[in-house]
Amino acid sequence: SQQGEEDPQALSIQEGENATMNCSYKTSINNLQWYRQNSGRGLVHLILIRSNEREKHSGRLRVTLDTSKKSSSLLITASRAADTASYFCATPDGGDMRFGAGTRLTVKP
Amino acid sequence: EADIYQTPRYLVIGTGKKITLECSQTMGHDKMYWYQQDPGMELHLIHYSYGVNSTEKGDLSSESTVSRIRTEHFPLTLESARPSHTSQYLCASSGGQQETQYFGPGTRLLVL
Numbered sequence: 372s373q374q375g376e377e378d379p380q381a382l383s384i385q386e387g388e389n390a391t392m393n394c395s396y397k398t399s400i401n402n403l404q405w406y407r408q409n410s411g412r413g414l415v416h417l418i419l420i421r422s423n424e425r426e427k428h429s430g431r432l433r434v435t436l437d438t439s440k441k442s443s444s445l446l447i448t449a450s451r452a453a454d455t456a457s458y459f460c461a462t463p464d465g466g467d468m469r470f471g472a473g474t475r476l477t478v479k480p
Numbered sequence: 481e482a483d484i485y486q487t488p489r490y491l492v493i494g495t496g497k498k499i500t501l502e503c504s505q506t507m508g509h510d511k512m513y514w515y516q517q518d519p520g521m522e523l524h525l526i527h528y529s530y531g532v533n534s535t536e537k538g539d540l541s542s543e544s545t546v547s548r549i550r551t552e553h554f555p556l557t558l559e560s561a562r563p564s565h566t567s568q569y570l571c572a573s574s575g576g577q578q579e580t581q582y583f584g585p586g587t588r589l590l591v592l
Binding site for chain 2: 402404411412414419459463467470471473475
């Protein structure tokens, strides 16, 4: 069953703009992860944020986590055409990982 | 890039054929997973393994089977392929205390 749900389903922006994607989940978690998938490829891990963290940065990526609202956001600053991909949030569920349906980001040059 | 490999990358076969999708990783990870993903859609866990001789079915009902005879190898087999099996199949692994999954490039399967 799906644990995380991303919003919006699709996002189209111009190069240089910021992109914000949101994720909501249902059960208690000890961490939440974001992955990226280029078209027709496997997923690549971007960042992990633990339940006791509120914000985390990695390069142009900024992730926030609000456990009281069971939500997370991924911000990509100064977007580039190469950021065009689908972005998934994922939460551990027992020994497995539950992925959302993803946000398809298109960055126009 | 993670050291996890899938072959073939693309496969077009006829209905009723038996196929095996290969997945191998060189990271020594105990946990391995198979996901099915239709274009632009979410991932569905179909099989997973926590170690050698351990295999479990995932959430999505699948007519495929898996085996885990060696740590590094986790093949998925379809005894009799059907058009409804057309999809992308992603293999992943994770190990130790790490909670991150590493994905292979995927196999795109088309059953005619």
